[in-house]
Amino acid sequence: MLDVARRQSAAGHDVALFGMRHPENEPQLYQDHFPSYAEFDPPPTSVPKRFKLMGRMLWSSSAARGIAAVVDEFQPDVVHCHNIYHQLSPSILRPLAERNLRVVMTLHDYKLACPTYQMLDHGKPCDACFGRHFHQAVLRRCKDDSLLASAAASMELWAHTTFDAYDPVATFICPSLFMLESMKRAEVFPERLRHVPHFVDVPDEFEPSTDSTVVFVGRLSVEKGVDTLITAIGALGGAAQLEIAGTGPVHQDLEDLADRVAKGSVKFHGRLDRSGIEALMKRSTCVVIPSRWYENQPMTALEAMAAGRPVIATGMGGLPELIDDGIDGRLVPADDPKVLAEVLAEVVADPEAAERMGKAAREKAISRFSAERHFRQLSQIYAGDA
Numbered sequence: 001m002l003d004v005a006r007r008q009s010a011a012g013h014d015v016a017l018f019g020m021r022h023p024e025n026e027p028q029l030y031q032d033h034f035p036s037y038a039e040f041d042p043p044p045t046s047v048p049k050r051f052k053l054m055g056r057m058l059w060s061s062s063a064a065r066g067i068a069a070v071v072d073e074f075q076p077d078v079v080h081c082h083n084i085y086h087q088l089s090p091s092i093l094r095p096l097a098e099r100n101l102r103v104v105m106t107l108h109d110y111k112l113a114c115p116t117y118q119m120l121d122h123g124k125p126c127d128a129c130f131g132r133h134f135h136q137a138v139l140r141r142c143k144d145d146s147l148l149a150s151a152a153a154s155m156e157l158w159a160h161t162t163f164d165a166y167d168p169v170a171t172f173i174c175p176s177l178f179m180l181e182s183m184k185r186a187e188v189f190p191e192r193l194r195h196v197p198h199f200v201d202v203p204d205e206f207e208p209s210t211d212s213t214v215v216f217v218g219r220l221s222v223e224k225g226v227d228t229l230i231t232a233i234g235a236l237g238g239a240a241q242l243e244i245a246g247t248g249p250v251h252q253d254l255e256d257l258a259d260r261v262a263k264g265s266v267k268f269h270g271r272l273d274r275s276g277i278e279a280l281m282k283r284s285t286c287v288v289i290p291s292r293w294y295e296n297q298p299m300t301a302l303e304a305m306a307a308g309r310p311v312i313a314t315g316m317g318g319l320p321e322l323i324d325d326g327i328d329g330r331l332v333p334a335d336d337p338k339v340l341a342e343v344l345a346e347v348v349a350d351p352e353a354a355e356r357m358g359k360a361a362r363e364k365a366i367s368r369f370s371a372e373r374h375f376r377q378l379s380q381i382y383a384g385d386a
Contacts, residue, residue, distance in 0.1 A: 001082050001106075003199075004378075007371065016074050018067055020087040030074070033066035040086045041249075043149070050148075057156045060089040068095035078382045081105040081169070085117075085156075090165035097168035104381055105166075106173040106196075108296060112166065113186030115153035116142045118223055118293050125294065125316075130186040134158045171381050175297035176318025182294070194386055199374035200302035202365050207308065208355055211283040212348050213241045215309075216290070217272075217300045220248030225290035225314065227257055231337035232290075232344060234262030240348045241265055245272045245280055281307040285354050286347050289313040292334045297322070305329075305365040310357035312343055328360035 005015045019025070021034045028034070040057075043050055067088075071079070079096050081103060096103050111117040114129050115137040121128065122145065128136035134154045136142075143149040160166065172189055173196045174180035184190045214233065218224055226244065233242040242262070244254075247270050258266035272280065281287060287304035289295065294317030301322050304311050313319040314334040323329035330343050347354050380386035 016070065018070050030070045033069045035060055035062040035066055038087055054152050057086050057089060058159055059091045063088045064091040064095055067092040071096065071099060071101065076101065079103045083108055085111050090160055093165065093168040102384065103169050104171045104173060105169045107179055110182060112188045113183060115157045120223060120293050123222060123292060132161060173381065176321055178294065178318040178321065179296050194381055196374065196377045197369055198297050198299060198302055199371040200306045200365055200369050201371065202306040202362060206359060206362055207282055209283060209285050213243050213284045214344060215243050215280050215284040215287045217245045217277055220246050220251045220254055222250055223291060223293035225292040225334060226254055228335055228337050228340060229288055229290040230254060230258050230262055230266055232341040233265050235337060235341040236345055238265055240344055243267045243269060243280055245269045245277055247271050281309055284309055285351065286310045286312055289319060290340065291316050295319050302365060302369055305361035308358040308362040310354055310361055328357050328364055
């Protein structure tokens with residue numbers, strides 16, 4: 001989102017941002033109109049505070065007032081939304097509709113079809129809620145194995161769907177074809193879905209790997225499958241080193257696992273900025289995305305391809321759309337450390353083949369995921385021509 005905004009500003013467009021107040025926000029022109037900071041994950045322990053948060057999830061009057069004030073002053077032609085669900089809520093859409101503003105929204109996850117947004121039932125792929133069967137999330141306790149949390153998530157999506165909260169959105173942008181087809185199956189505004197892949201900047205020159213390391217970049221949470229990757233690295237007996245960039249709720253669990261099954265072969269960097277991630281990828285042999293959920297179109301994959309590194313990923317969600325197995329990366333089954341270890345061993349043992357796949361990945365990033373192509377498609381959607 002920030003990359004898009006910067007490029008639009010550089011191209012001469014007037015761009016303003018609206019969101020929740022947060023200590024890590026960059027200073028914003030209209031930040032005085034932002035709704036207050038609220039933390040949903042983990043939720044507060046106090047029952048009254050939980051109910052207050054639940055009310056905000058359903059409808060945030062402060063967010064609605066804030067967006068109304070901003071658009072009245074800024075007078076935009078288009079409003080482009082991302083992940084507005086909890087902290088803002090779709091309450092912000094009504095003031096936009098009342099002012100006849102064109103609204104588009106990029107779908108980064110499956111929230112409009114699945115109350116818990118991940119299409120997972122206790123770690124296993126699930127589409128039981130498709131077709132507006134949101135009660136299934138309560139029956140299965142999909143959200144943190146909690147009846148209350150699952151009920152809150154289900155109520156949120158049921159209310160927003162029943163009362164057409166997202167109706168003001170003219171176009172829903174799907175970065176992957178998998179996302180588009182999933183939303184169609186779930187009956188989420190099928191006629192308003194458009195496929196627009198993300199973009200990535202590609203360095204002018206290809207730089208060969210300088211180290212035989214394997215890299216993971218992303219949130220350290222259960223659905224990302226990093227435990228499978230650590231187990232696979234341990235099975236290699238020191239033949240490859242794993243470097244992990246990111247943090248999240250299972251960070252300590254993963255460090256404990258690495259200490260047990262891959263001692264000395266895993267390094268945790270914590271959260272890195274963009275330059276740190278680029279440096280990590282540049283010296284790596286490959287980048288691994290071991291997800292056990294249906295990834296949409298992760299930027300990590302595109303960034304690895306742009307760096308000329310093959311991506312080893314599970315065949316989940318939109319990942320197979322990015323990788324031609326054996327040509328510019330490898331596809332493996334989810335939750336199978338044995339197969340992942342075998343593929344990693346092959347890639348690390350044959351640096352020439354890894355470099356060949358990396359160069360092919362880089363060429364794909366240039367031809368299919370250029371900024372020019374992305375903004376051409378985005379402009380057509382903003383204008384209502386696509």
